[in-house]
Each structure stands twice: as structure tokens, then as C-alpha cells.
Amino acid sequence: MSSPELRGSNLRPAVVRLMEELPVLPICISTLTRPDVDIDDHIDDILALAKVEPCLTIRIFQLAAKHFPSRAVTSVQQALMLVGSRAIDELIEVQSMARPFHPDNDEERCMWAHFVHVSIAAGMLAKVYGQLGVKPEAAEEAGLLHDLGRLVHYKHLAKSPSEIEMQGYRDPAELLQAEEAVFGISHVALGSVAAEIAHAPAYIRDCIDHHHSKAANIPRKTSAANGSLIELVAIADEIAMYCHRRPADDEDEFAKRSRRFMETRSVYVKKCRPKLEDVYEVLLSSLKQTQTEYLRLGMGPPPQLEYMDIQRR
Numbered sequence: 001m002s003s004p005e006l007r008g009s010n011l012r013p014a015v016v017r018l019m020e021e022l023p024v025l026p027i028c029i030s031t032l033t034r035p036d037v038d039i040d041d042h043i044d045d046i047l048a049l050a051k052v053e054p055c056l057t058i059r060i061f062q063l064a065a066k067h068f069p070s071r072a073v074t075s076v077q078q079a080l081m082l083v084g085s086r087a088i089d090e091l092i093e094v095q096s097m098a099r100p101f102h103p104d105n106d107e108e109r110c111m112w113a114h115f116v117h118v119s120i121a122a123g124m125l126a127k128v129y130g131q132l133g134v135k136p137e138a139a140e141e142a143g144l145l146h147d148l149g150r151l152v153h154y155k156h157l158a159k160s161p162s163e164i165e166m167q168g169y170r171d172p173a174e175l176l177q178a179e180e181a182v183f184g185i186s187h188v189a190l191g192s193v194a195a196e197i198a199h200a201p202a203y204i205r206d207c208i209d210h211h212h213s214k215a216a217n218i219p220r221k222t223s224a225a226n227g228s229l230i231e232l233v234a235i236a237d238e239i240a241m242y243c244h245r246r247p248a249d250d251e252d253e254f255a256k257r258s259r260r261f262m263e264t265r266s267v268y269v270k271k272c273r274p275k276l277e278d279v280y281e282v283l284l285s286s287l288k289q290t291q292t293e294y295l296r297l298g299m300g301p302p303p304q305l306e307y308m309d310i311q312r313r
């Protein structure tokens with residue numbers, strides 16, 4: 001099924017409309033409307049939720065841009081502090097008009113788990129490869145929003161992301177092909193427009209634009225992000241997707257794939273002499289943390305991720 005209105009001069013106005021209809025999780029409504037709570041605690045709770053909920057994060061950026069259009073915001077925390085309690089009131093207004101979204105199948109839950117996983121893995125990679133000078137917080141925020149276009153897709157077709165998930169893609173290139181076949185446009189192209197409309201920080205927009213670029217084509221320096229940040233998010237994305245879509249039958253096979261993956265994928269990280277142990281560590285630790293953080297979304301237990309079966313020798 002294609003999406004003719006998501007083309008040409010119709011694209012931007014269509015995405016503006018779709019951005020107003022991003023899914024609203026029940027946990028967002030209950031967190032925002034908590035009665036009798038101290039304002040500082042309330043903002044802390046919202047920030048903790050925004051760390052794992054991309055739709056809430058992008059709305060906070062939109063609000064900051066609306067009230068402080070000339071300020072270049074660099075993090076969701078800064079954006080929320082800037083707007084303060086006014087943000088809470090406006091977020092409640094927006095969210096209360098939406099029908100709460102309840103993911104009711106594994107594909108939908110997997111999509112949210114993916115956002116959380118990439119955010120966590122990107123932050124961990126930034127710490128493991130500290131020589132690259134990428135701030136873990138920036139990597140986490142860019143990781144959380146890297147697939148913003150998939151959320152726009154979600155609302156556009158009622159059956160998304162299930163329809164996309166059922167295509168059985170195994171890597172980013174196949175995912176983009178599946179989306180173009182189903183929607184007529186990829187999530188990278190949609191995410192790029194959506195992030196610009198939302199006034200997301202420039203380094204996040206760069207990561208959205210390039211997270212599926214071939215390693216050699218990732219720009220060294222963009223307006224805001226350096227190639228290292230973009231590549232860390234791209235690697236985190238591939239670690240999450242690669243393991244999810246292609247669970248190895250045994251550890252030797254997994255080790256072989258991981259080595260090949262790191263050899264072929266990395267440009268900037270290569271200079272840090274990546275070790276297989278590093279990939280294992282990020283994979284296993286990020287999985288564990290994803291399981292914990294996912295619970296904050298209030299969607300119940302995290303989806304069964306096949307690669308949880310991989311055990312270290």
C-alpha cells in the first residue's frame with residue numbers, strides 16, 4: 001500500500017498533521033497528570049519517562065521551539081527546564097485530546113523496545129569508545145529518536161508497524177526496501193522532515209538522516225554532529241536489529257558474525273581497535289538494561305527477544 005500524500009509538496013504539510021497525532025502512551029498521561037506533586041519532582045518524573053519515550057521527547061522539543069524560537073536547544077532536559085511548568089500544562093492539553101495508544105501485539109512492543117535498546121546501546125558505546133569524544137547523553141537522545149520516521153509511519157497506516165515487521169527484514173537496507181514497498185517512502189526520509197518540523201537539536205537530525213547511510217558515506221562533520229556520533233548510533237541500531245533479526249544458532253556463529261559486522265561497519269570506531277568482547281559487553285548489558293527500562297513505558301513485560309538466549313561462555 002503506498003502513501004501518495006507523502007510525496008512532493010504534500011509531504012511537509014502531511015507530516016505536520018501526522019506529528020500532531022503521534023501515539024500517546026497511557027503512562028505519559030498518568031505521569032503528566034499526577035496530582036499533588038512537587039514541581040521539581042514532577043519535572044524529574046517527566047524527564048525520566050522522556051528518556052525512554054520518543055514521542056514525549058519530540059513534543060518537549062516542539063514546545064521549547066514554540067516558546068523560545070531563537071534558542072538552540074541541545075538536550076531534552078534543557079528544553080524541559082526552559083519551558084518549565086508551562087510545558088506540563090501544554091503537554092497535558094495535547095495528550096488529553098489524543099486516544100491513548102495501547103500496543104497489543106509483539107511487533108508494536110518490539111518497536112518501542114528497539115527505541116529504548118538503541119538509546120541504551122548508543123550511550124554505552126560512547127562510554128566504551130570514550131576516545132571518540134561523544135557525550136553519552138547525546139548518543140542516548142539521538143539513539144532514542146533515530147527512528148522518529150517509524151512513529152510517523154505508525155500513525156499513517158493503522159496496521160503499521162505490524163505490516164512492516166511482517167515483511168521479515170533482516171537488516172537496515174531490507175527495512176528501507178520494505179517501507180518503500182509498503183508506504184512509498186522510507187522512515188529516514190519521513191524522520192528527517194519530522195525532526196525539522198519539531199526543531200529537534202541539529203545533531204539528532206544528523207543522526208536521523210544518516211543512521212542507515214553506508215559507513216563510508218557517513219559525513220565526517222555535519223552542521224552539528226561529528227561522524228563518530230552518527231556512527232555510534234548506526235552501530236547501536238545495527239546491534240539491536242542485527243541480533244533481533246538474525247539470532248545466531250550458537251555462540252561461535254554469533255562471534256563470527258559480530259567480528260564481520262565490526263570489521264565491515266566501522267569507520268570511526270576502527271581507530272579505537274574494537275574488540276569482540278566490547279560488542280558482547282554492549283550487547284548483553286544493553287539487553288539487560290533495555291528489559292529494565294522498558295518497564296517504565298507501562299506496556300507490561302518486555303517482548304521476548306530471541307537474542308536473550310545468547311550466553312557468554
Ligand SMILES: [Fe+2]
Nearest residue numbers: 146147211212
Ligand atoms: Fe532506522
Ligand SMILES: [Fe+2]
Nearest residue numbers: 118146147237
Ligand atoms: Fe532503528
